[in-house]
Amino acid sequence: MRVACLGLVSIVIAGTGCLRITTTWDIAKGVPIATPKIDEASLEAADRVEVIARQLLDATPLGIPDIDVVTIGSRDPEVFHRDPHVLYITDGYAKLCKTDEDLAAVLAREFGTMTMEYRRQQVRVSSHGGAGPIDGDAASVSLAMLRALGYGEDCLARTEPLAKQASMHSALAKQLSGASAKPVWSK
Numbered sequence: 396m397r398v399a400c401l402g403l404v405s406i407v408i409a410g411t412g413c414l415r416i417t418t419t420w421d422i423a424k425g426v427p428i429a430t431p432k433i434d435e436a437s438l439e440a441a442d443r444v445e446v447i448a449r450q451l452l453d454a455t456p457l458g459i460p461d462i463d464v465v466t467i468g469s470r471d472p473e474v475f476h477r478d479p480h481v482l483y484i485t486d487g488y489a490k491l492c493k494t495d496e497d498l499a500a501v502l503a504r505e506f507g508t509m510t511m512e513y514r515r516q517q518v519r520v521s522s523h524g525g526a527g528p529i530d531g532d533a534a535s536v537s538l539a540m541l542r543a544l545g546y547g548e549d550c551l552a553r554t555e556p557l558a559k560q561a562s563m564h565s566a567l568a569k570q571l572s573g574a575s576a577k578p579v580w581s582k
C-alpha cells in the first residue's frame with residue numbers, strides 16, 4: 396500500500412515540477428523509465444516524520460484509522476490529507492519544525508482531524524443508521540496523542556504560527572485533489 400501511494404504521489408508531483416526526474420533504461424525493453432531523484436535532506440526529513448508519526452499512532456487510543464504518512468520533497472510548508480487514511484507533509488514543513496515536540500504537535504493536529512473524519516464516516520456507513528454521538532473533537536484527540544508521548548499541552552498553541560504559515564500554501568493539496576487549474580499544453 397505504501398509503495399503504491401509513494402509511486403502515485405511521485406508521479407503526480409513529478410508532473411508538477413516539484414521533483415527532478417532522471418532517466419534510466421529498462422534493460423529488458425530498451426526503453427527509458429523516469430525515476431524521481433529525492434534529495435538526501437528529504438530522506439532525512441522523511442525518516443524523522445516517520446518515527447514521530449509512528450510514535451504518535453502507537454500511543455493513540457483505539458478509534459483512530461490506519462494512517463499512512465507520505466513525505467513530499469518540496470520546500471513549501473504544507474500538511475494535508477485527502478481522506479482519513481493518508482497524511483501528506485512536505486520536507487519544508489518538517490524542516491520548519493525545529494524540535495521533535497513541534498513536529499509531533501503538527502502531526503497530532505492533523506491526525507486529530509483525520510480521526511474525527513474517520514469516526515464520522517463510520518457513523519454514516521453504520522448499517523443501523525446511527526451509532527450515537529461522536530465523543531470528543533479533533534483538539535482533544537490531538538492532546539491525548541501528545542500527552543501519551545509526554546509532550547506538554549502548550550505545544551499545540553506554540554505551533555499555531557506554523558499551521559497558519561502552512562495554510563497559506565496549498566498548491567500540492569489542490570493538485571492531488573484535482574482542484575487546481577488544468578494544465579495548458581503547448582507544442
